[in-house]
Amino acid sequence: MSKVLMKGNEAVGAAAIKAGCKFFFGYPITPSSEIPEYISKALPEAGGVFLQAESEIAAINMVYGAGGAGARCMTASSSPGISLKQEGITYIAGAEIPCVIVNMMRGGPGLGSIQPSQADYYQSTRGGGNGDYRTLCYAPSSIQELVDYVMLAFDKADYYRNPVLIAADGMIGQIMEAVEFKDPEPIDLPPKDWATTGTGGKRKPNVVNSLYLQAEELQEHNKNLEAKYKKMEENEVVYEAFGLEDAEVVCVAYGTTSRIVKTAIKQAQAKGIKVGMIRPISLWPYPYDAFKKIGDKAKGILAVEMSQGQMVDDVKIGIAGRLPVYFNGTQGGMVPTPGSILADIEKIAGGAK
Amino acid sequence: MTIVYEKSKGLTDVPFHYCPGCTHGVIHKLVAESLVELGVLDDAIGVAPVGCSVLAYKYFNCDMQEAAHGRAPAVATGIKRVHPDKVVFSYQGDGDLASIGTAEVVHAAHRGEKITTIFVNNAIYGMTGGQMAPTTLVGQKTTTSPFGRDEAHCGKPIRISEMLATIDGAKFIERVTVDTPANIRKAKKAIKRAFECQIKGEGFALVEVLSTCPTNWGLTPLKALEWLRDNMIPYYPLGNFRDFGEGK
The missing domain is CATH 3.40.50.920 (Rossmann fold)
Incomplete structure (x- = not known):
């Protein structure tokens, strides 16, 4: 396939659609607003749904619902917006829902600036929300890599049943470069037999949940998560x-x-x-x-x-x-x-x- | 032998954790019966809140998701957009919906999101031990309003049904209670109608159910029902505020 010249934020949208993302929930924020702008037109044309949420908090919880219901879905934002999403991200990690979250990092703390920054590194790699959890996190350095890793992120999210974060600085979102959309290596993905799709009277109810009131059960859940994270540490270093x-x-x-x-x-x-x-x-x-x-x-x-x-x-x-x-x-x-x-x-x- | 009554198939066999006299059990039953009678239990996907009904996902015999505090309408939105042909509902208390989750419910209503919300209002935070809720009545004593709710200090209780009824996307809004068999029947009718609103694709539907909290009100179950009648209903009048069929 020939190369096309694309702005980073628009390339995120194009890559997500190419990867089969069908649902995007987001809220505008500089310097990542071109992602919802691009995808609000391109995703419906590709048979998907774009919905502008009332807040970043609502957007990530819509992702929780849609991902829990079995769909490939994503949200995108910049630093202060990603801070607002942290509650949702820890719930998503706890309930093991696959999704992709893009952060076009800008200067902080607080409202900070709209220029590029990498000061969300701790938040991205240590978990900005509560509890023991990890998110696979990619930091692309070109628009080509951005496209490649956004596409890969959807497969990895489904494979591990885990949120995957793209931590790019605002510069990556704003610059234009030539990119090629290559299909990622096909991987065997497990069926989403845990998703809430309605029982159809054919199976027991599925429950998407991060609550375990018994300490023993929660520890067991955490140990299972830990084993998954260890597997990611062994196999996903790039x-x-x-x-x-x-x-x-x-x-x-x-x-x-x-x-x-x-x-x-x-x-x-x-x-x-x-x-x-x-x-x-x-x-x-x-x-x-x-x-x-x-x-x-x-x-x-x-x-x-x-x-x-x-x-x-x-x-x-x-x-x-x-x-x-x-x-x-x-x-x-x-x-x-x-x-x-x-x-x-x-x-x-x-x-x- | 004739069966005159049986537990709804819309409920699992897990015993409720609710306190004696709490009306959550009755409301769960009405929701479950409505789903079964409308023939949509197998197509239903529910969203449980944070609060006393946090374990609702164990009780409803359908697919369920557990939401963060107040976010159930956003979670339900995500589910409904993925499965527009399924019946999606949230079950939320007054701390969850009327305080921390006001933005989510207001905007779900504004979008005309085709979901059904069961809003249980007992004028207090039950699960956390009886703190003041946005719905706590003026003068009502709670563990965080020990001198009684002071209007000058924290305002009057919020009337969710009246507020949501001003929104065009809200197509069915009704306030009911479950203090008597007659009112339980009316509540069931409203809940069924709220699901029909979704099934017909009309828009957002909410039923506010005035409920009791004998434990945190410090009353016996019967006295709690009396308190509800004497204090809650005068401030939170029962009735329909919007109905898609009546153009109101």
């Missing part, structure tokens, strides 16, 4: 890495930031510094094992993120004290420059203090 074996400095970044880091790495290489990179694509599960591939010549790790330093915690877990970890961050919607990253690489390569 990342890009290069130059780790002989690197003097290893950069770690995802999303838009990773592209700027790559520019800085080229500039550093031109100056004769050997720089490797780890680019997590799945933020949860995190590619901790990639850090074991870093060779003995490395002097330090540089984590770059549009935040005060959130992913840097996972970098420290990954490197397990073997090497010093440095952080380059921008906040509030500011985007890092290749120059500042290059300066940090040079400092670390020369023996940073």
Whole structure:
């Protein structure tokens, strides 16, 4: 199939429809409003339903209902809206309902800004809602990757009966790039025999629920969830890495930031510094094992993120004290420059203090 | 032998957890009987709330989803949009629907969402131990209004049926109670009509059922029914506020 030029947010909508998403419930918010705008026209044309909810809270609960009723469904928003959805997401995780949630991250805290940010990393990877739960979380760095992972997300959601989060920064939503819509590798998906479809008088009632009043039962439910999350940790780690074996400095970044880091790495290489990179694509599960591939010549790790330093915690877990970890961050919607990253690489390569 | 009465097939065999004298049991029965008599039990999908009837998903003999507090109309919306040919209902108390979930019910009504909502109003938060509800009467003592509800401090109780009846998408709104056999029959009629409203594709339907909470009101079941008649009905008048068949 030929490539088409698409804006990130519109590509989310097109990819979701291509993946068989039939229901979208959402509420407008900058910088992700083009997702409901695009899908409000394209989804009905594809035989699906777009419904603008009265709030982000209602939207995620409509997703709970529709996903629980067996449909492929999704919602999308940006940071403050995703905060409002956290209640629904923990219920969805607890009731094991498949769905896809897209977050085009903007600056925070609070109302923050409308410029790109990666400061929802903790919320995305640690769970913003109550209780022990995990959401598979992808952080695309191009519109092509955005499209690929939105499509994959629906399969993974159905496969694991789990919400899947796309955590992209606002830049990914707003830029235009050429994309190709490729069918994901087909996977065997279990039948949704647990969904509320009406018994038809042919089976016992299905109940979609996250309430277990007996502590023993809730612990059992949690252990089952834990086993599922372990399986996801074993099978769903995705990342890009290069130059780790002989690197003097290893950069770690995802999303838009990773592209700027790559520019800085080229500039550093031109100056004769050997720089490797780890680019997590799945933020949860995190590619901790990639850090074991870093060779003995490395002097330090540089984590770059549009935040005060959130992913840097996972970098420290990954490197397990073997090497010093440095952080380059921008906040509030500011985007890092290749120059500042290059300066940090040079400092670390020369023996940073 | 002639069977003169049997438990509705719309209910499971799980024993109710409700307190003695609580009218949730009667209301559950009316909903279950209505679904069976309309021939839609096998097509029904219910949504349970948070509150005393949080375990309703164990009692109705049909597919059920348990919603977050107040969100049942949004969850029911999602289900109904996926299965427009099924009969979708929410069963909610007054804390759930009239306080934390007002936005969800108002907008479900505004959209003319083809769902049926059973709204049980007992003027108190029962499950959490008798705190003040948005429906608690002025002067009524609860664990969070120990001196009685003070209108100057927290306003008057909210009349949900009257409010929703102003919305075009709401096609059937009626307030009933279950204090006497005659009123139970009227309540059943209203609940059936509310399901018919959905089955005919008319729009949103809600039946508000005035209910008792002997435990948290501190009254015997019979005294609680008297209290309901003497105090609740004067403030929450019974009757139909909208009916799709009558153009009102």
